[in-house]
Amino acid sequence: MTEGDLNAIAKAQTGQTVIVTGAAGFIGSHTCEALLRRGDNVVAIDSFTLHYDPARKHANLASVQATADAIRHEAGPSAPKFAFLEADCCSADDLDRAFQIGATFSPGTPVRRMIHLAGRAGVRAPASEAPNYVAMNVVATTEVLEACRRHGFGDRAGAGSPADQGGTGQGVPIVGHLAMASSSSVYGGGPPGWNGPFHEDMPADRPLSVYAATKRATEVIAHAYTRVSNVRVTCLRFFTVVGSRARPDLTPSMFGSAIWEGRPITQFGDGSMARDYTFVGDTVTGILASLDRFERANAGIVEHGEEYEVINLGNDRPITLYQYISTLSGLLDRTPVINQVPVPPSEPHSTWADLTKARRLLAYAPATPFEEALASFVDWYRATILEPTGA
Template structure:
């Protein structure tokens, strides 16, 4: 089995690629190594993959239609796990066209590659952000998601619609995964676990938005990868072979409790600056994972205390602290 994993130098992409490689599969990892955050972290992640003889890295931009088409034609992938995207809710306020190029054009080149090269199953990253300001919780895959509150969320909803149209028109099996606030070792430096851990260790104050009353369904990276690995073997076969799954911890944690868990992991109390809500943020995320449990016999289980301890230990090691 040969896989294409896009965003292979990204957080989820690296961990997913490593799991597939450990299982003995051939993986072609694609990434453009952009500088949205420090490329040194992406190079570090790549270093975890390059020693594997069954891994090859391709530095390429998804928006390059010709190059992506040639890659698909040459490699003849059986399955594609599409995790590359311009990430970040807040950054979409500053650089909207980055999201169009990466998340919309990039999804299109992947769909066209799958269409013309008989890919067995396309699994792609969506996001819990598609639920927007939905008041009903927990969020279910059957809920209406027509009110995104950020451009990032709008592009992820568009990805789901694009996938459905290709599943309907060309009978391509596609599965979208709505990830809920993923964290863990080698995670992104623009997300709360990294930002808070770094500030606490360095003795700097942390900004606590919505006065600590935000709730997030924090999901540990190993749980996310386990969900991806299981779901890529659950291939939709209906008339339009299309599926969507939430992957979340099914246990939302208030920001205040989250900070307390980081303080415990760092063995140090944080200095806090309480602030209002940021544009594009939502007050709560909470995953209904019953569809994932039914189809893949799986439910994430890692507690926030265990996950943040693991991240804090990795952070100290990575930064030689």
């Protein structure tokens, strides 16, 4: 597969409309920008929940809007359309409204693409938070799946017709397809004694956190929807995404501010724990490739998969906590103060993505080394959070 192949597919997709949930979040905002840059119309939805400062999400959304405005300035009337809707994924009416907005972008062409990134994250929440996680992850995802079914994602009539499949009119039919976020946390700690990469066929029935349990539940429900309603779904298991706009509850932000201010950082265990840190840009590339995987397979660029798939999106390079802290403190030019504590039961010792399936079905090839990914976060964090006035 060449870069020309990828560009041809992207060009063929130009003009389709994609609904993105969680659009004002870390990964969601980057995803919206990538869709707009390749020419897709975007209906972005977010509910601005209060799990962290909504001002951070509003800033992310402003960046997306600025990208949309810049593209419109350059491309004029042919520029992709962008709309934002403050909406709750647990509300069928709100989701229907998003589809209605999308339908106005290309009259006569149904919206048949959705990326579901909304949800409650965090593996360290107490059991008392379980009802909230179930509502925001399991219930919301079920409502999203039902909205996809309701709006024709399972239709097979007129197969091969670009118009009937929500196509672009450029000879490439667009099938109804939902790409949705899952998590590497569904693997738990892996099988007893396992120290290799996690592959998608491994058991995922022993979650270590409420969050992981709800993400695995969404995968199972999505599989059922594919079976009973023909809704095509790709569940993407993200591995520790890092980059600009990272949430304040993620370790880059928490450790970064503590190291900068000279406060102690909490290190779980002896520093040998490892995570497969993945650059947000590579993750977004994988998300878009998954969204297009049926068309790419028909074009002979990737192998054909099933209508329901679970696919890892990682970097295939575990980094120890010791390496992580050392690299981050070096980028900040500060000496960390470390407070070592026991490893919580919600934390696996290591995560490591087997990318065999991602390479085969998505031609996924993460290109950003951990050090470069973390540097991109630090550059953004210093400019926007630590030293916003350039002091």
